[in-house]
Amino acid sequence: MRFTVLPDGGALDREAAALILDAAGAKPDLLICLASGGTPTGTYALLAQEPERLAHARFIQLDEWAGIAPEDPASCADYLRRTMRVPLAVPPERWIGIRGDAPDAGAECRRVGAALEAAGPIDLCILGLGLNGHLALNEPAESFDPFCHVATLAEQSRGHPMVAAAARPVRRGLTLGLGDILRARRILLLVSGAAKREPLSQLAARRVTPALPASFLWMHSDAVCLCDEEAASGTGLDGAGP
Numbered sequence: 677m678r679f680t681v682l683p684d685g686g687a688l689d690r691e692a693a694a695l696i697l698d699a700a701g702a703k704p705d706l707l708i709c710l711a712s713g714g715t716p717t718g719t720y721a722l723l724a725q726e727p728e729r730l731a732h733a734r735f736i737q738l739d740e741w742a743g744i745a746p747e748d749p750a751s752c753a754d755y756l757r758r759t760m761r762v763p764l765a766v767p768p769e770r771w772i773g774i775r776g777d778a779p780d781a782g783a784e785c786r787r788v789g790a791a792l793e794a795a796g797p798i799d800l801c802i803l804g805l806g807l808n809g810h811l812a813l814n815e816p817a818e819s820f821d822p823f824c825h826v827a828t829l830a831e832q833s834r835g836h837p838m839v840a841a842a843a844r845p846v847r848r849g850l851t852l853g854l855g856d857i858l859r860a861r862r863i864l865l866l867v868s869g870a871a872k873r874e875p876l877s878q879l880a881a882r883r884v885t886p887a888l889p890a891s892f893l894w895m896h897s898d899a900v901c902l903c904d905e906e907a908a909s910g911t912g913l914d915g916a917g918p
Contacts, residue, residue: 677865677899679880681908685868688904689718692802692866695900697729699800699862704732706799709852710760711738711812712752713838715804715866717759724763735760736772736792738803739812739851741839742826744776750839751776774850781826785850789824792856801860805867808832809875809888813851816887822855854892863896867903876903877911 682688696719699706710716723730737756746753753773761771772791778784792798803811808830814820815830827849839846857863867876875890879901884891893899903913 677893677896677901679901679903679908679913681913682902682904684906685718685904688866688868688902689722692716692719692864692902693722693726695864696723696800696802697726700730700733703799705734707734707736707795707797709736709738709798709801709857709860710756711802711804711866712755713804713836715868716802719802719866720759724760727764730764732770733764734770734772734795735766736788736795736798736852737774738801739849740774740776741846742776742781742848742850743844743846744839746773746775746777752838755838776850778850781848781850785824785826788850788852789856792824792852796856796859798856798860799862801857801863803857803863803865803890805865805872805875805879805890806833807871807875809878809890811854811857811889811892813849814854814857814889816889818886820886820889821853823853824856825851825853827851854889858892858896860896861898863893863899865890865893865899865901867901867907869904870906870909872903872907873909873911876907876913880911880913 740752744751813827879890
């Protein structure tokens with residue numbers, strides 16, 4: 677894994693968008709896995725300004741809150757619809773989504789897994805770093821389901837700003853597994869803000885442990901971590917400039 681520290685969030689957004697657009701230039705129909713949440717929002721805003729450069733790209737949703745309908749503003753699906761799918765005018769045939777409100781969550785995971793098997797592997801997987809070191813909704817655990825599955829959320833994840841105001845508590849999620857993620861040809865991990873300092877420091881220690889799911893990225897042959905100075909301060913990565 678390679679680390680690059682950028683001066684601030686804006687610089688991180690620009691660097692990430694440039695890497696994604698370069699990848700699309702090399703392979704116009706690449707399959708991009710999209711994370712949700714605050715960290716990639718600026719990057720997605722820049723990508724939304726380049727619809728012609730992503731006119732043939734395909735997309736797959738990384739995860740979703742269980743019990744939340746795609747139309748709900750708290751859903752990952754709605755976030756991605758607003759930030760990426762609508763601005764880029766992505767048609768259904770180039771989009772693999774996850775329905776958090778599917779009546780049978782296990783069957784929905786199997787559907788997504790089959791769609792990924794047919795379309796994949798993922799060419800570029802965009803990830804964020806959880807406060808507890810999770811990747812997607814793969815929480816710290818003694819063992820992991822490698823493929824798309826229903827996950828029980830850790831307490832920190834249940835308090836995520838996206839679902840903090842949900843009508844009822846969200847305790848589970850549907851997520852791609854670590855096996856799906858590690859099969860991606862390239863991984864782009866985005867980390868910003870002082871709140872991510874502790875998990876980033878643990879990741880920088882180069883120790884692979886199930887207590888920190890993000891540490892499994894050390895086992896990937898082409899993983900890039902872009903972080904801003906606010907997140908990197910005191911982690912030992914301060915000198916890892918662009």
